[in-house]
Amino acid sequence: MRVSPGRFVLTVAFCFQWSVVTFAQQDTRDLVDANHALDVYLAFPAPLDRSARDVSEVTIVFDKLNALDRQVAHAAVLERIATERSGKALVKWRFLLETLTPSLRAEFLSRAAGEANPRQKRNFIRLADTFWDRDTLKFLVAQLDDKSPADAEAGASPRSVRICDYALNVLNEKLRQDLGLRIGVGTGAGDAIVPDVAIGQRDQWIGTLKNALIAKYGSDLAIGK
Numbered sequence: 001m002r003v004s005p006g007r008f009v010l011t012v013a014f015c016f017q018w019s020v021v022t023f024a025q026q027d028t029r030d031l032v033d034a035n036h037a038l039d040v041y042l043a044f045p046a047p048l049d050r051s052a053r054d055v056s057e058v059t060i061v062f063d064k065l066n067a068l069d070r071q072v073a074h075a076a077v078l079e080r081i082a083t084e085r086s087g088k089a090l091v092k093w094r095f096l097l098e099t100l101t102p103s104l105r106a107e108f109l110s111r112a113a114g115e116a117n118p119r120q121k122r123n124f125i126r127l128a129d130t131f132w133d134r135d136t137l138k139f140l141v142a143q144l145d146d147k148s149p150a151d152a153e154a155g156a157s158p159r160s161v162r163i164c165d166y167a168l169n170v171l172n173e174k175l176r177q178d179l180g181l182r183i184g185v186g187t188g189a190g191d192a193i194v195p196d197v198a199i200g201q202r203d204q205w206i207g208t209l210k211n212a213l214i215a216k217y218g219s220d221l222a223i224g225k
Contacts, residue, residue, distance in 0.1 A: 030068045034076035037064045046088075047095045062099060074104050078111045081127065082120040090126055097130045105131040113139055118163055122150040125166045129174050137221050141213065143167035144206050159195040168206050169193055171213075179212040 041061045044054050065073050077100070081093050097104060108131060112124035125143055128136050144167050149160035169191040172184060183205040184192025193202050213221065 027069065027072050030072040031076055034065060034068050034073045035080070037061050037068075038076065038080050041096065042089060042092060044092075046091050062096075065100065070102070074107050077104060078107060081123050082111070082115065082117070084123055087126075090123065093123075094127055094130050097127060103131070109135055109139055113142075118146075118148040118150050118152050121163060122166050125163065125170060129170055132174065134221060137171075137217075140167045140171050141210070141221060144171075144210060158199060161193065161195055162202075164206055165193040165202055168202070168209055171209060172205075175213075179209075179216055181209065181212060183208055 041058060044050060044058055050058065065077075077096065084090065084093065097108065108124070109128075112121065112128060115121040115124060121143075125140065128140055144164045146163035146167075148163050149156045150163055150166055151160070172181060172192045175181070176183075192205060
């Protein structure tokens with residue numbers, strides 16, 4: 001039986017369209033499954049408060065996430081991190097980022113660097129040191145120049161904690177011993193910058209941190225070399 005060229009083209013076009021629809025439907029199912037798994041995960045206590053049973057069940061949830069399409073699952077995780085409004089939940093997201101394989105490092109830093117919403121970028125900044133290397137350091141240092149209030153919905157005020165302030169807090173926590181820094185509201189644990197710190201003082205500390213980073217690692221920030 002001979003097939004006309006026109007019928008052959010139509011057949012190929014139909015098969016291609018069917019394949020596209022099928023893949024799209026699978027991605028949608030994977031996205032729904034990923035978000036359901038993340039909802040289940042977030043319902044568990046924080047890592048240090050989990051029972052042995054909790055630990056076992058969290059492992060099952062992670063196995064389900066890892067069984068889904070990698071790109072879809074990772075995109076779901078990053079979107080949920082971006083839109084997370086509970087500061088207390090960030091410890092759970094940190095544990096997930098540390099545990100999931102393969103690592104989300106590349107996707108995380110790409111999303112973080114490209115995030116235009118200051119409130120959402122704040123979450124990525126606070127979790128960035130999960131992946132501690134030169135690229136993470138450079139991402140955080142770049143944020144030291146961003147004076148945007150991290151919670152734009154609340155409006156700008158002298159008490160607003162800015163993107164640069166969150167970046168300083170992470171960098172100071174991670175590097176204060178290596179750099180010999182004594183900045184912030186205290187020299188122990190906790191954030192260096194809090195809402196009560198005057199803007200001028202914050203900017204002075206940011207300048208001190210920048211100078212210390214360059215003195216220690218050079219202008220190319222060759223950390224870990």
